[in-house]
Amino acid sequence: MIPMTVGLPTRCLPHTLADRRFPLNGHSPEFVVVNRSFVVSTIRDVAAQADVHPSTVSRVFSGNAQISEATRQRVMVAARALNFQPNAIARSLSVRRTKTIGVIVPHVFDGYFADSFFPQLMAGLLEVSYARGYRLLVGGCNGYQDEHVQALDILATRQADGIVVTSSRLDVDTVGELQRHNTSLVLIGHPPAQHADVAWVDADNRTATRHIIEYLAGLGHRRIAYVGGDPDSSVVKERLEGYHNGMAAANLAVTEEWIDYGYFAEDGGYQAVERTRRDESNAPTAYYAANDLMAIGILRGLRERGIDVPGQVSLVGTNDSPEAAHLTPPLTSLRVPYRAIAAAAANRLIDAIEAGRQPDGQELLESCLIERESVERKV
Amino acid sequence: MIPMTVGLPTRCLPHTLADRRFPLNGHSPEFVVVNRSFVVSTIRDVAAQADVHPSTVSRVFSGNAQISEATRQRVMVAARALNFQPNAIARSLSVRRTKTIGVIVPHVFDGYFADSFFPQLMAGLLEVSYARGYRLLVGGCNGYQDEHVQALDILATRQADGIVVTSSRLDVDTVGELQRHNTSLVLIGHPPAQHADVAWVDADNRTATRHIIEYLAGLGHRRIAYVGGDPDSSVVKERLEGYHNGMAAANLAVTEEWIDYGYFAEDGGYQAVERTRRDESNAPTAYYAANDLMAIGILRGLRERGIDVPGQVSLVGTNDSPEAAHLTPPLTSLRVPYRAIAAAAANRLIDAIEAGRQPDGQELLESCLIERESVERKV
């Protein structure tokens, strides 16, 4: 693996530097050398130069047509001489295909970029787009409502051939709105029940969560807490179901106090500890957190109470974020295959686009547990 | 919004229409019932419905023209009835602007997504693109060579109005190639010397590194090691210069053994410890690492040797990655404002695009040191 040259990580607040800029003295535009620049020429220029009809040039460049070797050569020579590049926009207008797939990113949610979800998503999308000759049109959005406004806009204005949408808030009917417009979309995540027919791919959150509960139960834990994120999101609901299933399968009773929501934030996890341990004599001996950030908060809460992890209480996080391996103790975490999910979604979408039909079908991908040192058998 | 269900002269979705092109008068003769789905209509359909000329409809939608309130209303009503959305591709072809800026992402380098550089970059780019009404066209690339092939393609085929490029490998002349094509580009990172006039924005790596060395020297450290990434990358060279400057400013002698390269990898950091501590009596009492991953490796190497951080040796990382805060001890790290850099680059690019000139000017942004617990005064 080759390390990146540019790629130095970090986060820094936009405003930090916004006020301190150091303009260096650049050259003014007058110094720009124009004669070294390329002119843009059209298919007709080339045609004239090669003494053929524009349509012939078009055929030479679009490949799939019978062109005599002689003309092909003549056209290519002319094209090279004029530095011709076919205009993709014009082509798109004509063939009604852009070779582009759209994605909407809720860029205003800060956590969106902090998490490893976004990079993985992009990686998966990009991987297959690139391989299949597509590009990504990425648009921002400033909220759940705006998400489908933007998505719709991209599609309605024909800027992309299809779109993958990631949001699955149950209170905003993005999917319904989109479907009504008869557009090519595939969803990352589960759709709300009324749109079960939309194409989607997701992690099997329910099963994965159930397995974790069973795993903890198998280690002797009987009081297991569930700390979810935003209770309105479908992921969190699925996981909760899995939790209940797992508890039931292990024959364990569930107490209301053990179910809590940390809204995916570190502090949420911290507070969850407080709420779940009012009665220390009946407090959980294991926690499952729906992301690692909350797990970190839980860890802190536990530590403050002098509770040892994993000695006294076990802890499982989700997403296997970069920090998980470096915590004390190293955090056991559920790795969700976001990259593979995104890749599958892109493939599904492009398949449909190229077949000239609506995307369909559903796909569930398995997560896997990365075992580290935050879990221990309950004696 | 009521879905049109009956009796519209229809042009349907692209693929539906693909098999029946070239209707005689521009309208399909038959009437089709498209259940629940929206029909896509053109400016001419709206014009016909509202009994005005297509150009009038165009003017209504592009805003900046004198249209009587009466006609505007009529057009809007017709447009709504036909669910008209202007086709962005057609518009782009006509006005020669796509409202899109391109980015090329070397998606094959795994580390690219692991790092927080990429999300920060996207966040910054997206933030300003969104605010200014642009979208991002993201293309993959599978290597340094391919990067400018892709970039060039996006620009040459007019799919974007400009592009931001991130690579700054000194051995691949991306910038030169791009400049020769007279394209709108702004670089994130320093350009190689021969292209000093290209527009760019970057962190002031040299100064930041110098400050860190001075800071360590100020704490009494006299033997300070520099662990860089890929020696071929410009970032690393700048930092090295900063290191030398800092050492000189603090009146400290530099020993060859204290300068090492870990290629941005954890293991590279680990090995650097080995190489820099052959002679323990003259070994560094402080390390500066060009990313946190290497700092983690250094930490491990030191620990294996029974050397306490920060008790015996101090350590500063770079990028303030998510894991930095959670290490033991929490890592003091240089936070580089990638998000702000990307935002500045996007602004610079869009400014130029909208002014109809080439981007120019340069900008250096300050990094800031996040002090945690891996540094201590040398007694």
Added chain:
DNA sequence: AAGGGATATGCAACCGATTGCATTAATTAT
């Protein structure tokens, strides 16, 4: 040598908007 089927190109009508210029209608000035 004439007929027949392939091949290669040309023709021109699209794709769906934009916009300079001309024309008509509405206002204002004289």
Added chain:
DNA sequence: ATAATTAATGCAATCGGTTGCATATCCCTT
């Protein structure tokens, strides 16, 4: 009331490719 403006539209030529159909060549057969 008429001339002079100005505001509101229509006209038609773009933007730069694509592609169904027609035509012209070519190569074989018989």
